[in-house]
Amino acid sequence: MGMLEIRNVDKVYHTRGKPPVHAVRALDMDIRSGEIVALLGSSGCGKTSTLRMIAGFESVSSGSIALAQRPIHELPPAKRRVAMAFEGYSLYPPLTVRENIAFALKAQQLSRSEIAQRVDNIARLVEIEDILDSHPRALSGGQQQRVSLARALVRDADLYLLDEPMGQLEPQLRAVLRGRIKGLLAERGMTAIFVTHDQTEASALADRIAVMEDGVLQQFANERELKNRPANLFVASFIGEPPMNLLETTVRRAEAGFRLTAGSGMAFDIPSQTLAPAAQQALAQADRIKVGIRPQRIAIGSGEARLRVVSNQWLGDQSHVAGECAGHLLVAVTSSRVAARPGDVVPCALDAKNLHLFGTDGLCIRHAEAR
Amino acid sequence: MDHSSLAGRIFRGIALAMVLVFFMFPIVWILLMSFQTNEQILRIPPRILFEPTLANYEALISGQLRTAAGNLQISFMRNLMNSFLLSSASVILALLLGVPAAYAFARFKFRLGETIAFTLLSFRFAPPLLVLLPLSLYYQQLGLNDTYFGIVWVYQLIALPLILWIVRGYFEDISPDIEHAYRLAGHSWREAFTRIAVPLAGPGIAAAGLLSFIFCWNNFVFALILASADKQPVTVGALAFVTASGIQYGQIAAAIVLSVTPTLLLALYAQRYLVEGLSLGAVKG
Numbered sequence: 001m002g003m004l005e006i007r008n009v010d011k012v013y014h015t016r017g018k019p020p021v022h023a024v025r026a027l028d029m030d031i032r033s034g035e036i037v038a039l040l041g042s043s044g045c046g047k048t049s050t051l052r053m054i055a056g057f058e059s060v061s062s063g064s065i066a067l068a069q070r071p072i073h074e075l076p077p078a079k080r081r082v083a084m085a086f087e088g089y090s091l092y093p094p095l096t097v098r099e100n101i102a103f104a105l106k107a108q109q110l111s112r113s114e115i116a117q118r119v120d121n122i123a124r125l126v127e128i129e130d131i132l133d134s135h136p137r138a139l140s141g142g143q144q145q146r147v148s149l150a151r152a153l154v155r156d157a158d159l160y161l162l163d164e165p166m167g168q169l170e171p172q173l174r175a176v177l178r179g180r181i182k183g184l185l186a187e188r189g190m191t192a193i194f195v196t197h198d199q200t201e202a203s204a205l206a207d208r209i210a211v212m213e214d215g216v217l218q219q220f221a222n223e224r225e226l227k228n229r230p231a232n233l234f235v236a237s238f239i240g241e242p243p244m245n246l247l248e249t250t251v252r253r254a255e256a257g258f259r260l261t262a263g264s265g266m267a268f269d270i271p272s273q274t275l276a277p278a279a280q281q282a283l284a285q286a287d288r289i290k291v292g293i294r295p296q297r298i299a300i301g302s303g304e305a306r307l308r309v310v311s312n313q314w315l316g317d318q319s320h321v322a323g324e325c326a327g328h329l330l331v332a333v334t335s336s337r338v339a340a341r342p343g344d345v346v347p348c349a350l351d352a353k354n355l356h357l358f359g360t361d362g363l364c365i366r367h368a369e370a371r
Numbered sequence: 372m373d374h375s376s377l378a379g380r381i382f383r384g385i386a387l388a389m390v391l392v393f394f395m396f397p398i399v400w401i402l403l404m405s406f407q408t409n410e411q412i413l414r415i416p417p418r419i420l421f422e423p424t425l426a427n428y429e430a431l432i433s434g435q436l437r438t439a440a441g442n443l444q445i446s447f448m449r450n451l452m453n454s455f456l457l458s459s460a461s462v463i464l465a466l467l468l469g470v471p472a473a474y475a476f477a478r479f480k481f482r483l484g485e486t487i488a489f490t491l492l493s494f495r496f497a498p499p500l501l502v503l504l505p506l507s508l509y510y511q512q513l514g515l516n517d518t519y520f521g522i523v524w525v526y527q528l529i530a531l532p533l534i535l536w537i538v539r540g541y542f543e544d545i546s547p548d549i550e551h552a553y554r555l556a557g558h559s560w561r562e563a564f565t566r567i568a569v570p571l572a573g574p575g576i577a578a579a580g581l582l583s584f585i586f587c588w589n590n591f592v593f594a595l596i597l598a599s600a601d602k603q604p605v606t607v608g609a610l611a612f613v614t615a616s617g618i619q620y621g622q623i624a625a626a627i628v629l630s631v632t633p634t635l636l637l638a639l640y641a642q643r644y645l646v647e648g649l650s651l652g653a654v655k656g
């Protein structure tokens with residue numbers, strides 16, 4: 001049973017004298033109870049609009065949202081049973097940190113000792129015990145952000161919305177807090193959606209990641225699925241660090257399937273039996289398609305292809321080798337140290353089974369073989 | 372800034388003193404005049420040292436203006452009361468109307484919103500004489516001439532745009548998410564306005580209220596045309612001191628001192644509050 005059901009939601013902003021902006025298009029999402037979901041995308045992709053529609057600060061242009069089987073998209077924010085941590089912190093300036101957090105509990109009619117207990121617990125979790133009696137204006141951005149996070153998490157709600165919850169924190173603290181917040185959410189079975197543009201944060205905290213671009217949900221899956229089976233070109237190039245290598249190829253029919261040629265001396269044979277019927281049809285009709293290969297799937301040191309090294313960096317646990325191969329700039333990642341200097345030519349292997357094939361519409365028609 | 376050089380500090384001191392003298396002199400001079408008789412004031416050359424008299428204040432408070440030609444009845448205290456009544460009522464009404472309107476203009480974009488806001492502002496820079504004639508004709512027709520209600524209404528032309536535009540800026544400086552957070556915690560839109568937005572914009576509302584109070588207090592022309600003697604404020608009432616037998620400088624000075632005092636006290640009180648408000652206004656975070 002879904003906790004949050006978003007059905008065919010559109011958001012269009014109308015500004016007088018300007019063309020309407022279609023911020024979210026036909027969004028469909030189901031979030032299970034106790035699930036942690038990341039909305040990932042570049043700025044302006046519609047992720048914050050989505051969050052604000054769920055919270056009730058933006059109206060839904062069309063479609064419906066249901067939370068715990070209650071349609072909520074026409075309720076005022078106060079009645080939605082949703083808690084939110086805002087990107088701009090939005091603390092009440094005249095109140096101390098303690099009062100700010102306790103304030104969120106006022107409407108719940110708890111006893112004074114219960115409130116104090118909860119505030120202390122959440123303060124310990126996000127490490128703000130020592131600033132509980134300060135006023136927000138005396139705090140740094142990172143501290144304010146943690147207070148804002150505490151104020152949202154301290155409440156009892158059906159859904160927690162976190163807008164860039166850790167953007168202002170120092171990397172070390174961020175890693176610690178991620179673990180603790182994930183622990184808290186899991187322990188209490190809290191359902192949460194958070195917005196981020198940081199892939200590391202999304203994969204560390206979320207059970208599933210919704211990748212958005214141009215107001216359209218591109219793919220909604222766990223991190224492994226996004227990496228191994230990207231739905232389209234956008235997801236393929238957006239997820240993964242360094243990004244997937246993309247090559248333009250010409251398609252030709254061969255004996256047992258198709259031959260994809262990417263410049264001089266680089267060709268891949270794709271046997272028909274590795275292709276679904278629809279993929280075969282798409283390839284048969286296309287002249288040129290894009291193929292992608294993850295940097296981790298390019299083997300350095302053996303193979304028939306030749307890579308002229310442009311740069312080679314050892315990052316302590318992996319090598320990033322960038323080079324030119326048959327007129328394409330490729331990046332390869334290996335876990336061992338590569339002894340090559342710029343200008344050197346090293347052998348490398350690009351195996352056809354490691355290729356993702358993208359149709360002319362950008363959708364992935366064949367994924368690389370799972371490892 | 373560190374002005375450590377001695378010459379610089381001396382120069383600054385002199386410059387400040389000059390500015391102070393320039394602005395304070397008329398006020399001090401009027402204060403001195405208010406304790407002198409007409410003869411003492413008109414002495415040439417004028418003297419700083421004199422025997423102070425409270426006769427001017429007595430005359431104002433008792434309403435008996437003694438001139439060379441005889442005693443005149445004046446209703447200065449009533450005028451002062453009128454000023455107070457009209458200005459306060461106007462500011463209260465303008466706050467009741469203007470603060471919610473300012474909030475609406477700050478938070479919501481609606482059809483013709485900017486046009487309406489600008490039209491309201493344009494009342495401020497149109498000269499009062501422009502509207503005075505049609506207004507007095509309308510008022511005669513409607514029976515609003517020479518009523519407190521009518522004058523308070525016309526004072527909205529002064530107070531409302533001022534409050535609307537100043538308070539709007541303060542509301543715009545408050546992040547809407549602060550109200551959003553409050554509403555998510557189970558409060559209505561109205562509660563977010565009264566408990567979060569209005570208190571946070573408090574210093575701005577106070578400043579706007581104070582300014583419009585002073586502007587209403589200083590208004591002359593509307594009250595001159597639209598009110599008769601018993602409804603007139605001090606600004607108009609002061610005309611009574613220009614008598615057939617001469618100008619009563621001493622009483623005018625005393626009247627000025629009395630009529631300036633309330634606004635001065637208000638400004639001094641609010642100044643402390645405003646400074647407090649400015650440091651508190653660091654909401655943007």
